[in-house]
Amino acid sequence: AQSVTQLGSHVSVSEGALVLLRCNYSSSVPPYLFWYVQYPNQGLQLLLKYTSAATLVKGINGFEAEFKKSETSFHLTKPSAHMSDAAEYFCAGGYSGGGADGLTFGKGTHLIIQP
Amino acid sequence: EAGVAQSPRYKIIEKRQSVAFWCNPISGHATLYWYQQILGQGPKLLIQFQNNGVVDDSQLPKDRFSAERLKGVDSTLKIQPAKLEDSAVYLCASSLDIAETQYFGPGTRLLVL
Numbered sequence: 001a002q003s004v005t006q007l008g009s010h011v012s013v014s015e016g017a018l019v020l021l022r023c024n025y026s027s028s029v030p031p032y033l034f035w036y037v038q039y040p041n042q043g044l045q046l047l048l049k050y051t052s053a054a055t056l057v058k059g060i061n062g063f064e065a066e067f068k069k070s071e072t073s074f075h076l077t078k079p080s081a082h083m084s085d086a087a088e089y090f091c092a093g094g095y096s097g098g099g100a101d102g103l104t105f106g107k108g109t110h111l112i113i114q115p
Numbered sequence: 116e117a118g119v120a121q122s123p124r125y126k127i128i129e130k131r132q133s134v135a136f137w138c139n140p141i142s143g144h145a146t147l148y149w150y151q152q153i154l155g156q157g158p159k160l161l162i163q164f165q166n167n168g169v170v171d172d173s174q175l176p177k178d179r180f181s182a183e184r185l186k187g188v189d190s191t192l193k194i195q196p197a198k199l200e201d202s203a204v205y206l207c208a209s210s211l212d213i214a215e216t217q218y219f220g221p222g223t224r225l226l227v228l
Contacts, residue, residue: 004157032214043119043206043219044158090157100171101213102148105157 002027004093006106014114019063019078021109023091026072031093033074034103035065038088047089050074061085086113117141119220121207127226133195136223140188140209146170148217149182149192150206158206164190165213197227 007022025031032051036044048059055067065076074091088110092103120139128134140147146165150158161180163171167187175182179198184190194201204224208217 034216036219041221041224043221044208046216046218049216092157100163101146102150102160102163102171103158103217105159107155107157 002031002093002095002104004091004104004106006089006091006109008109009107010110010112012112012114013081015083016080019076019081019085019111021076021089021091021111023065023074023076023106024072025074025091025093027093027095031095033065033067034092034094035059035063035074035076036090036092038090038108040087044090047076081111081113083113083115086111119207119209119218121205121220121223123223124221125224125226127228128197129228130199131196133193134197134225135191135193136205136207136225138190138192138207138220140190140207141218143211144209144218145187145212146210146215146217147184147190148208148210149190150208152204152206152222154203161192170213194225197225199227201225202227 003026005024035047048057050057050067058064063078088108090108091106094101094103148163149161152158161175162182164184182192204222206222207220210217
């Protein structure tokens, strides 16, 4: 069974600093991977998606993630944090096995931006 | 393009009562998902539909939860009877087809007292 692990339930960075949110997956089959962002009382918004076309994936709002098969990782980064980036971030994995492709989510990382 | 619509947005009920949630996916999306998000956790898949057929309901507590998508468009999720541990946000998502990007609705926040 596939699992997704996000290291750190809370990450705090200063405005303008590098953002790094960690995600590791376990799967015998290379999955497709996502990062979603959730603002308070809202649904999940897709940041970016990895589907094996390229290992470095660029998303919205200046975020990007790199798929590293050797490390089974898909960490999310942004060079310079902005106050509006404060939110909950979820890494999720899935693969189309016989049509069932419901996503497996990590527990989430709450990103705090210090002024 | 309109997103995934869900109603109600909030619901408070007492344990042992029943409750139903409604989801209208993005137009033309064949695949529809219901997820349960308990406070402090990531969403967990409850059920996946492809058109009006069930693809995966392995994590749906079938003794109390039921879901349908009779005409292959909108869907309802029902809980009967509700338990305290059902307090959560219920998220609906849809995708154009299997293995396509899933788009999420705003969710229904359920509190069971």
